[in-house]
Amino acid sequence: MRPRIASSVAELVGGTPMIRLSYPDVPRSTRLLAKLEMFNPLSSVKDRPALHMVRAAEAAGTLKPGVTVVDATSGNTGIALASLCASRGYRCVLVLPDNATEERRQILRIFGAEIVLSPAEEGLVGTMARAEALAAAIPGAIFMGQDRNPHNPAAHYATTGPEIWSDCEGEVDVLVCGVGTGGTITGTARYLKERTNVHVVGFEPASSPVMSGGERGPHRIPGIGGGIVQANTDLTLIDEILTVTDDQAATTALELATTAGLFVGVSSGAAAHASRLVASRPEWEGATVVTILPDTGERYLSFWAELARAQEEAAGRERAADEGRVARTGLAVGRDPVGARESVGRQEKAAGRERVA
């Protein structure tokens, strides 16, 4: 339970709310519930594993004053670790892929963390290897290793799973969850599966479908699809794997902003898309489908700006192509078939020709 008056940021981690999502293709009797991890103090699901990993290291005596915390992160774990280290007085060094957004780097610097960049092409594996080497080179440093640290899934077993179970009053039929390190899906699914017959669906980027047996590849859904199945991903707990395209993830996230007033990150768009697909299946009519929206859309401001620019450019190219066709044929071409017909008809009328049919 989250205290009303906390004595530290750590006490505010977890206890996040859920919101019911409505889509026309999801039956009214089906509950599609999204857990809003942006309500954590550092605005992402990673506050949970970061806190558990830090507390475990403190309890084991490996993390104490003077020790440097090192990890590899595409952003959210780093932000959570940087905040915890700032409040507990530890030095924090984070290795980030060099495509990490500028706002993420700025946030880390504000907490006083030191940033080391690694080439994005090397994937999470390369970033991890660099962080591990760095931890070995810094005297008195400890490597957190969120990809293999058992306290990552343990955090979700101890908090995310129980919160979902209690908020749904023991009625959870499906869990749909993105897979990065696998900590979230592993810990949450394990807790739920010990209590009920829950169907667990993991999703990954369509252009890096490693769990589906495909090749790793570049994608634009930060937080998931690290390029390999990480040690913290227990595949035996996952009953089904779906893939989500970059476009589906981004479009669905923006749609949540304009239709539900919810501003979430790109992978949350992927989660909403994948869980909507599952919840609209007839076999789950009347069921409770739970998904996890990992972070806030505010962490991706430069991503949205770039997307808007790309969309404007594409629309501009389409307009230019339409104008080219009009100039060549004398006919206007609308986007939709009805509009196109009307527009062609108007032009022909104006030209003194009546359209047949």
Ligand SMILES: Cc1ncc(COP(=O)(O)O)c(C=O)c1O
């Ligand atoms: C931004 C972000 N952070 C974290 C996670 C959870 O990842 P992990 O598998 O590492 O627990 C996800 C998964 O969807 C994510 O998108």
